[in-house]
Amino acid sequence: MTQSTTSLSSPSPPSTAHAIDDERLQLLxxxxxxxxxTHDPVLRSRLQQAIAALGAPTAIPMDEATWTLIADETAGYLDFRRLRNLEAQLRGCPRDALHFTRADWEVLRVTEAALEHQLRHVRDRSYAPEPVPLFRIH
Incomplete structure (x- = not known):
């Protein structure tokens, strides 16, 4: 029983946990x-408060809504970066030379979803017409 108590109370290596937190904070x-x-001012303010709380030496607990907001925004931002890089490659220009905004990302997300729907439709169905029943004249 002493071993399990010792293993539960021993903290994880600080360098690993700190590196992960640094990566997340860096992304934010x-x-x-x-x-x-771009963000609306209220959302931007909430994200800045979350960064301040996460970067504080004493951890301030955040509510679930803030964690959900951070998760949604970072997931969207990572997808934005993926599509911005892809768009720069398709246009043959450096990423910094490409003017690609959040509005452009939202349009491309809808377009990408429509393409995925079309590909699923093609995969699940056939473009070939239904066979015509045999018609005979007596």
Whole structure:
């Protein structure tokens, strides 16, 4: 029983946990610094407060709504970066030379979803017409 208590009370290596937190904080800071990924002022303020809370030496617990907001925004931002890089490659220009905004990302998300729907439709159904029943004249 002493072994399990000892293993539960021993903290994880601080360098690993700190590195993960640094990566997440870096992503949030990068997201807020990106001029093409715009937020409304209220959302931006909540994200800045979350960064301050996460970066504080003493952890301030955040509510579930804030964690959900962070998760949704970072997932959207990572997808935005993926599509921005893809668009720059397709246009043959450096990413920094491409003017690609959050509005452009939203349009491309809808377009990408429509393409996925079309591909699923083609995969599940056939374009070939139904066979015509045999017609005979007596």
């Amino acid at each position: 800071r990068c997201m807020l610094a990106d001029r093409d990924w």
